[in-house]
Every structure is written in C-alpha cells, then in structure tokens.
Amino acid sequence: MGHGSTRRLAHCLACRKVILNRFHKGHVQFFSCGCVEAHHIFNFGDAANQNVVAGVEVDSSHVVFIFKRLHDVNLGSGELSDKDFFPVQQTLRIFSYDNSFDGLLCAFAAADGEGLERCGFQVGVGGRPRLWPPTPVPVHAQTAAQFLERLRQAGGEGTVQHVMYVFLAEVKDTEQPLYEFARLTLRAGRNVLGMRTNAAVRRVVDWKAKVGKEAHRVTGLLRFMELQDGTLYARFEPDHNVLPFVTPHFQRRFPRENWVIHDLRRGLAVAWDGQTLHPVVGVPDNVDALLSQREIAFQDLWREYVQSLAVPERRNPALQRRFMPRRYWKHLVERPD
Template sequence: MNKQLNIYVFDGSFEGLLCAVFEWFERKPGQVILKTTDTYQPDAFSPSLVIHSEERKSARVWAGLQKRLAAAWIRILYCSYLSEQEEVYTSLFEFCCYLFSNPPGAEKNYGNTHVLNLSQAARKVEREKHRMKAFIRFQHTADGIFYCGIDPDFNVLPLIITHFKNRYADQQWIIYDIKRHYGLYYDLEKVENIEIDFKVQKQAIITSSAVLSTKEELYAVLWKDYFKSTNIPSRKNTRLHTQHVPKRYWKYLTEKQL
C-alpha cells in the first residue's frame, strides 16, 4: 500500500465526508487527511483529490454505518460532525475506514485514537446543545415573533429543533446563529432554515429596541426585578455560579443586562 500522504478535499458536508470514505475504499491510496474547500492550500508534496458529493455513494456508506452501529453511535457520528473541526473530520473519516475494515464491535475499542476523538467531540457538542436549551432567552418583536440571536461554539441548531418546536408550539419564533449566518424559523406549523442580512452583526444577538414590541421592555424589567428579589446576596458564590453559567453565555440572559 502507498504510504504517501494524500489530501482529500471535500465541500464540508456530511454527504461529502461519506463520499470520501467511498472513494478511499475504491482507490486504497494509503494515509489520507481531509480538508474542506474553504481551508485547503495546495501542497506540492502531497497529491490531492477533490471529492464530489454524490447521493449514490454517500447513501451506500451511510447504509453500511447504520447496519454496523447502534443508534447511540450514529448520534456520536452526527454530533462530532457538527463540531466543525477539521481534525474531527479526519477522525470521522478514519473511524469509518477503521470500522469497515474490522469485525463488528470495533467502535468499542477506545484504545483507537479516532474512536476516542469522536466520543470526546460529540460530548462537547452535546454539552453546548444543553447550554443553548437552558440559556436562550427570546425577545418579543413588534411583528409578534419571538427572536433570539446566538453564536455557539458548535453548530447545534439541528440538535435543538425538536426541543423548541415542542416547548414553544403556540408562538412564532426565530433562533439565529450569527456565526454561521443561518437560523431556524417556526411558523406554528413547521421549522425551516432561514438567512437574515444583518448590517451590524452585534445587533443580531440583542435586538434593537426599534423592532421590539412595546411590552418587551416591561417583560425585561419584571424579569430583572424577579431575579433581584430571589437573589440572596449573603449566599452569593460567583465562582460556583460561573461554573454553571459561564460568562460567555451571559449576553443571552436578560437578568445579566442590569
């Protein structure tokens, strides 16, 4: 087998990553590093192959993974992909090749670097998902839609759709990821992806008062008063508090805008 390092360049999609696995088994080129088209820099010493996403190829690899893996591990694969880290993309690729090249149960071998990497990456993404579910605070806009802008470390919007659709089924809402320039819009029937052109990015997290409903300011004042009244200064433990509510999430919380 050729030991030369090869670079596979894909479009960053999950389907493209699965197609890279398909191409590896077709060609068996040796060691491969994955790069997305956005970050790839030509290397004179390492041959590269551009991976084209094809539904037939990705569907075949996906079907094979579903046959070999339990639902919990399918979830790990998807969550680790949502981390959007290139080193995790390579671990996903290597894990799939490792899985198909070994007897059933290979995913339980945590001595394998890529098995461990995926587990750790998925755990971080799941933690970020739980924090978004806990810390998102909607603002009521003048057109009756509840809005919240976020900038999570990982692409967790696909993981929180069901939670917010079920919890806020009786109101229209938008959760917008300003870092990735897309969001979720619920119209009382379905959730769909949307894109908004924000001229000033900072306004995406805290909505301008010009577009808020007249009641929103009252809601904010009442909530802040409630927060103050339930807070016991003598029992304040800032260190413990920041462990449970890291400061980078404070910008979402109405009670922190004092």
C-alpha cells in the same frame, strides 16, 4: 563529516529554525527544531555516507525528504535551502472536499474504495503548497447516501449520530479520526462504540459528548423575546453547530408558536410557523428595535426580580462561571454585571 557539522547546517524545512534538540528513540538518533507541536522531526541516520534523512509532518501529510550529499551543498551560505532537498516518499494520500457533510462522506467513500487505512483530508484545494497536490473529490448525493447507509447497516443509528455530531462540532482535524472510526465501523459493526482503547473511537466519542452537552445546555439557556408581530426570537453563539440538535426540542416545547432561533456566530437561522421548519435568510441586525412593548416591560420586571433576590454578600463570580460559562451570559436578560 560528523554529526556536529550536520547539526550546524541543518534547518527545518517547515519552519526554518535551526535544529536544536537531540533525542533517541530505540536505536535511532533524532534531531528536532523545537516545534514539537508541529511534529517537525528530523532523523539524521546516514551521516557516514554524508546523507541526512529528514522527516517532516505538515498538517496531516507525512513527507520524507533526504538531503543531497553535503559536499554538493553550498556550505558558504551557512544554511540549507529547498533546492538542497529532494522527495523520497509520501506516506499519506490527501483528499479534498467542499466542507459539506455530503462532501465529507464522498471523500470517505473514495478513500475506503481504495482500501486506504490512513489518509489525509482537507477543505478545498488551497492552503499550504504541497509537493503532491490533494485529490479533489466531487460531491454526489447518491454516493454520500450510500456510504451513510453502509454505516447505518453496520453500526446502527448511534454510529451515524456520532458521525453527524462530530462533523457539526466544527473542530479542526476531525476528519482523519472520523474516517478511521467509520472504516472500523464497517468492519467491526455495532461493537465499535465499545472500543474505547482505540484512539480514533475515543476521540469521536469525546467530541460527540461535547457537542451533545452543549446542545443540552443551550435548551435551558436560550431566551426567547417577543417581537412586535408576535414572533418569538432567540439568539445565541455556541462553540459548536448545535442548531440542528436544538430545534427539535423547541418544536416539541412550543408547537403552536411562531419562533426563530438565530446562530449569530455562523449566520444561520431557522423559523417554525407551527407546522413546518424552514431556514431564514436575512435576519435584521436591529432586532432589539423590533421588540414588543410587552416584552420590554417583562424584561425590566424580570431583571428587577432577579436583582431583588440577589444577596450582595454572597456574590460568587467564580461559582457563577462554573455553572454557566461566561460565553453564554451575553444573551441572557438577567446576565450578571
């Protein structure tokens, strides 16, 4: 049976689309279902023996399947089902953790302890069913602290800072590059941050820069409002979890004031009482109703001042968005119309 018949029968195991595209890589002929962003790539390399090898990359696990001999498949149905496949090999080990920083470090320690250069990570044990279930990694504070100290000894405080920033970036699929970065640090030491030709290092450095940029931007855009009890309250909705990086700035900026900074997107809040910083649980939803009369008067005065300075003929919304992205306007007293 030739390639033409195989192409008409084969469907992508991941998305169920019929194989559409054909391309070459070296001397091997590949077929694709068109889901390039999902990497559902099929390699039909053994048509002479009526076997078809298919590579399917789902999430971060790369599983290789092989069709049964085509004469054993029910050709009358016009397509192949899961029962027409059987696994040949799995090239990546998957570790699951509890989405905490300590949990991630424990997963890294487990993978590094097995000497794995590449592996997959996922939060929890749920998600898409897999032929090989992920390995749950229990959280031990001592294991996490020991692995973090190994990174600090090998790469310095800057390396540890990169790991923390990328974790708090809350970007999808950061675990694998971060693990490669950590593993490289343990072997290359302080030189790792200069290895920008390495894809994992480059991505970690870029993510850290994005988080740092937003944290710096927030320190200038955060607006505090005085409540009736004299507490200063500020709210924001950042893309990344920058609250831990923002609070030290305001501890130095307002050391004698009582203030609360509230991340609405994540439901996190911290309070400073002039001496200690502590988390806040149960911030009221109707904070605007708790504003002091002096705060309301100053907000009206500030809006009037900004409006009086504005020149309608020179209004440039595109330039406004360039200097201050629209996502930050919501919580500004002087927000543009």
